[in-house]
Amino acid sequence: MNIFTQFNFPATFMEVCGTHTNVIASSGIRQMLPENIKLISGPGCPVCVTAQRDIDWVIELAKTKQAVVLTFGDLIKVPGTMSSLQKEKAANSDIRVVYSPIDALKIAQSVKKPVVFVGVGFETTAPTIAVAVLKAKAMKIQNFYIISYFKLIPPALEMIATNPRLNIDGFILPGHVSTIIGAKPYNFLAQKYNKPCVISGFEPNDILESIFLLLQQIKNKKPSVQIQYRRSVRVTGNRAAVKLMNEVFAKCDAEWRGLGVIKNSGLMLAKEYQQFDARKRFNLKVPLPKPSPCRCGDVLLGLITPVQCQLFGRKCRPSNPIGPCMVSSEGACAAYYKYNIKK
Numbered sequence: 200m201n202i203f204t205q206f207n208f209p210a211t212f213m214e215v216c217g218t219h220t221n222v223i224a225s226s227g228i229r230q231m232l233p234e235n236i237k238l239i240s241g242p243g244c245p246v247c248v249t250a251q252r253d254i255d256w257v258i259e260l261a262k263t264k265q266a267v268v269l270t271f272g273d274l275i276k277v278p279g280t281m282s283s284l285q286k287e288k289a290a291n292s293d294i295r296v297v298y299s300p301i302d303a304l305k306i307a308q309s310v311k312k313p314v315v316f317v318g319v320g321f322e323t324t325a326p327t328i329a330v331a332v333l334k335a336k337a338m339k340i341q342n343f344y345i346i347s348y349f350k351l352i353p354p355a356l357e358m359i360a361t362n363p364r365l366n367i368d369g370f371i372l373p374g375h376v377s378t379i380i381g382a383k384p385y386n387f388l389a390q391k392y393n394k395p396c397v398i399s400g401f402e403p404n405d406i407l408e409s410i411f412l413l414l415q416q417i418k419n420k421k422p423s424v425q426i427q428y429r430r431s432v433r434v435t436g437n438r439a440a441v442k443l444m445n446e447v448f449a450k451c452d453a454e455w456r457g458l459g460v461i462k463n464s465g466l467m468l469a470k471e472y473q474q475f476d477a478r479k480r481f482n483l484k485v486p487l488p489k490p491s492p493c494r495c496g497d498v499l500l501g502l503i504t505p506v507q508c509q510l511f512g513r514k515c516r517p518s519n520p521i522g523p524c525m526v527s528s529e530g531a532c533a534a535y536y537k538y539n540i541k542k
């Protein structure tokens with residue numbers, strides 16, 4: 200017997216991690232659940248949630264050829280309003296893919312031009328960039344800059360939990376982010392908004408157990424924040440990593456694709472580290488983004504599934520992505536396409 204059939208009430212859960220999105224798609228978890236239990240994908244892919252105007256700013260910087268632009272892989276293919284980093288690279292802008300911020304420091308030491316690292320990610324990535332900034336300061340590297348588009352997960356979850364258009368009964372919380380921040384920053388979801396939460400690992404069995412725990416919380420009417428991913432996550436998180444993040448960055452309002460501006464949901468360089476801020480070094484005027492037929496914003500909010508976008512699989516495919524959710528390996532549209540999910 201399917202252990203989920205004992206729960207005969209409707210429940211919709213949102214996963215907020217691109218890796219979970221991928222595992223759910225590749226393992227067929229969605230299809231094996233009874234009809235009354237639905238999984239929807241949320242804003243868990245860092246490249247996908249980066250606002251169009253922020254992508255446009257980086258492309259504009261690359262176009263000016265004033266700096267070497269360094270980025271993690273997926274971002275290079277994300278379409279901006281008029282171009283993409285990939286197109287600008289083909290047009291001879293110096294854009295390089297790096298695999299760690301320490302590689303970025305090495306490049307800064309080897310060239311005379313300013314070097315700008317595009318900082319996209321959540322609480323998982325920000326501490327590693329903080330280390331790079333501290334090293335750059337200690338080593339007196341003068342040509343290293345960061346454009347900080349880092350985002351914080353809990354404020355986005357509060358926005359989702361309070362959005363009347365969304366009917367989320369519980370959250371499958373991200374394992375990587377929670378390894379850094381722990382469980383406590385999510386307590387408000389259970390205590391204030393009565394939303395069951397489970398921090399999940401990344402194996403299909405982890406996710407299935409997390410769904411089971413969420414359903415039990417609903418059945419027992421006892422919402423809480425449970426840790427299923429106990430082999431990595433502690434209630435208090437990784438204090439050393441959080442300390443580094445808080446040393447180098449300060450909270451700021453940030454624009455999320457699809458979610459708009461969310462108060463205190465972003466990280467900017469703290470006062471003592473503003474010499475590394477690319478926005479202060481390069482004063483670029485970037486036109487406002489033009490409307491796009493891409494519905495990534497609705498996908499990231501769980502308002503539609505990728506296949507409900509008219510462009511899915513037709514004009515928009517991994518070989519010709521119209522939006523970031525089809526570019527990134529963590530994007531919901533790319534996962535639905537790769538694993539041929541029909542609804």
Ligand code: SF4
Nearest residue numbers: 494495508515522532
């Ligand atoms: Fe955007 Fe393509 Fe996804 Fe549609 S299928 S929402 S165009 S990324």
